[in-house]
Amino acid sequence: MGNDRSIRCFLCRCHGEISRVIDLDEVARALKSHPGVRSLDVRNSLCLEEDMDVLASRVEDPDATGLVLGACSLYARGDRIRTALEEKGISPDTVEVVDIREGCSWIHHGQPREATTKAIDLLRMGVALQRHRENPDEVMVDPVREVFVLGAGPAGISAAASLVRLGVRVHLLDRAKSPGGLLNLVKRIAPEDVTSDEYLSQKQQTIFASNGGVSHYPGAKLISAHGSAGDFTISFSSGKTEHAIRVGAVIVATGAKILMPDGLYRHGNLEGVLTGIELERRFKAGQLEGNRVVFIQCVGVRDRKRPYCSAICCIVSLKQACQVLDVDPQAEVFVLHRDIMCPGSVLEKYYRDAMARGVRFLRYEQDRPPVVLGDENVDSVEVYDALTSEMRRIKADLVVLSTPLAPHDDAGRIAELFGLNRDEHGFYEVRTLMHPLETKREGVFVCGSARWPVLGRSAVLQGEAAAMKAYELISRGTLAASRLSTYRERKFSLARVDHEACTGCGNCVAVCPYDACSLEKKEGALKSTVNLIRCSGCGSCVSVCPNGSIQLPGHSAMAIGEMLKAVCEQGS
Ligand code: SF4
Ligand code: SF4
Ligand code: SF4
Incomplete structure (x- = not known):
């Protein structure tokens, strides 16, 4: 069951970047006769305001119309086009951006015929997906505007100092009695060649002169951590007192031994x-x-x-x-x-x-x-x-x-509390090389030698960068779970379970790399439940579900089947 929207296609010349390789007239002819395509325009530059106004004006009924744009990739301008259209009242779920620049005209610049054929195939698949895409489930999140920083070494205190400067309340917890981590043990810092005392006192001044912006808990012990991006509850003991705090983001800056x-x-x-x-x-x-x-x-x-x-x-x-x-x-x-x-x-x-x-x-x-x-x-x-x-x-x-430097002895316990992966040497793993501070748990960032041994200067820079990531997450006000990611692209598909069909076998729980699936009792039987904030839309659960009861609505089995049909049955 899809939306079967009627599709308006737009092809972008990208001022010749696309049209000098791809025969857009041929693409237009092939698409005009494609099922569901109601109109097709070729424009000069879809990312410019003028063309975007034209796009928006063609959407008479936002619920029944889908846009398929043959343009640059989502990583270039595609996502920005979608965001700009959203500001004009067009849901990103109804806009399919098909990359015919980086993925076609650029990499196949010496093969215009093949590039044109590929563009037609990709656009047909885009049309099929847009016609049959179901709107994803959404949950709104209002992030708590406070951040938990674990570790007060160079990375942790830099993260805390950066956040305090932005007016964010920070909870800085450290196992040691005084801040500074390994810097306390050295006389001079390489490569800055300043004394560690000078360096630490500068950072501490920023933090502790912040008029209550930082609650510092030295010699503290973490007890538990629950929740998801935007709303974590963390409890710990400091002295004889137990604390429980709510924060929107977590920065793990525990360093190494x-x-x-x-x-x-x-x-x-x-x-x-x-x-x-x-x-x-x-x-x-x-x-x-x-x-x-x-x-x-x-x-x-x-x-x-x-x-x-x-x-x-x-x-x-x-x-x-x-x-x-x-x-x-x-x-x-x-x-x-x-x-x-x-x-x-x-x-x-x-x-x-x-x-x-x-x-x-x-x-x-x-x-x-x-x-x-x-x-x-x-x-x-x-x-x-x-x-x-x-x-x-x-x-x-x-x-x-x-x-x-080697991972701390309690690195495994902290990884468990915050749902982090560790690499083969025991350091915390980041999500991808392109996202070097994000972990598999949305809203938890890692920096400094906890992720890999670094000098003080790099730890400081990473701490500051992690602070910006945390700030980005907590400062945008109420937003949809699919928008929570601090990656540039919006998550398009969050998993959805058909509870009637689910047998509670637990396969999805076992494979979910983001701990987003769990089994919960519903009307006396165990059923899979998806935490939409943690879900990344990776699709691993879909591939192991024995009866198809968990799906990605944005890329359902039916929509993918239609995409395949679009290229296999039509030919080019
Ligand atoms: S930096 Fe690498 S090569 Fe140099 S002492 Fe350390 S482990 Fe050995
Ligand atoms: S799509 Fe991926 S992240 Fe989401 S529930 Fe399924 S396995 Fe987990
Ligand atoms: S794999 Fe499918 S049937 Fe098994 S628990 Fe998950 S959703 Fe239910």
């Missing part, structure tokens, strides 16, 4: 073998003893157990190597590495500066790691130099182990 070497390279039983953070403490306390320092890179990482590159430890060691030379310009500093990772001109400069200042670099092989020698104190490091194929023995007062 520094891996301890667990006896590697004799850390813990030989005086003078330190981690990078232990060296930072000595810098902070002004207690650097010894001027022969050997850094060993990739400790406990890039191996079978942790095969990833932690991305930041090379730059941290280079920064520290230079700090050793700041303290004692005569110091002898070696960096034993497998590779040096410092991409980009700013970070590369650290490498060049370190070399120019006399830091010596020596490459070791994974299966022949350096050996730290000494009785009670470090004496030297023996290493096979992969470049010269020689064994070297380097005298040392201090050996600094460069260990990676």
Whole structure:
């Protein structure tokens, strides 16, 4: 059962971008005779106001008329055209934008015949879909204008500071007693080269001078999280008090932990073998003893157990190597590495500066790691130099182990509470590469080293970006669930269950990647229920339902069948 709207088609020349490749006259001839097509116009530029007025004027009855536009893709101007038409009173559900530019005239620019054929097929399918598309179910959401930020490290406090500046009330919860996260452990921040104290005090001033804009809960423990984008309820304990708050969006900025070497390279039983953070403490306390320092890179990482590159430890060691030379310009500093990772001109400069200042670099092989020698104190490091194929023995007062960032021990629990996925290494997964802050749970954003190890500067930028995403979600007032997404495109199909037909088998619940399906008792029997705010319209549930009782109204089985018929039966 579809709407069987009568269709008005418009083809866009895009000032020649489309018409110089695609024969629009031929497309028009093919479509005019297509079932359901009532009229067809070719225009110069459908995204300009003038042409949009013409489009709107042809829709006498918005419920009975569908528009099919052959133009650019939704990602270019297509979605904007639809939004502009919505402002003129035309529902986006009645507007089909068919990409005949990026997907046809651009990629097939050397094959005009084939591009024309493809455009005809795509437009016929668009007409069939628009004729038989059912309007999706809608639920309206009025987002709570408050945001929960979990973690007060560089990403979290930057997110909080950005939101406060926009007048948003923020709940900032942290497991630590004071804000700053790992920045509290370092003396200077790379690559800005400012002291961490200066940096933190700037951010804290913004947040805590905000006249009550931020409720900060240090040393707090998360208890539960429920709800969906626009309206989450979160409970946690802070001191002896339990709190329950309602927020419209969540920013997970829990950071990562520094891996301890667990006896590697004799850390813990030989005086003078330190981690990078232990060296930072000595810098902070002004207690650097010894001027022969050997850094060993990739400790406990890039191996079978942790095969990833932690991305930041090379730059941290280079920064520290230079700090050793700041303290004692005569110091002898070696960096034993497998590779040096410092991409980009700013970070590369650290490498060049370190070399120019006399830091010596020596490459070791994974299966022949350096050996730290000494009785009670470090004496030297023996290493096979992969470049010269020689064994070297380097005298040392201090050996600094460069260990990676790894997910916090409670990362799994937090993932469960907020419905997040984790990657193979345990960091939180983002939804897609094109949406690097969004998670699979609409309204929950992730930033900083919780998603992948980053330097403070990147954590800050990601925190600010996550704040903008959260702001976008909560600041638009009441809106339909299909509009909630912070992606550009509107969600077109949200799943709908026919409760009479549903047998409660649970297949849809098992496959739904967004935790949008659940089984609930209805009149004594278990039936699938869809949370329209969480549903992304992916269609996974449709493909596993044994009796077709869950469908995407915007792309029902019937509409898809009609689309296939439109190309198979007609030919081109
Ligand atoms: S950043 Fe450097 S030290 Fe850290 S894992 Fe990667 S290569 Fe090894
Ligand atoms: S369409 Fe996708 S997100 Fe929506 S209920 Fe079905 S499986 Fe879940
Ligand atoms: S898969 Fe179909 S029948 Fe099974 S619970 Fe989901 S909607 Fe009901």
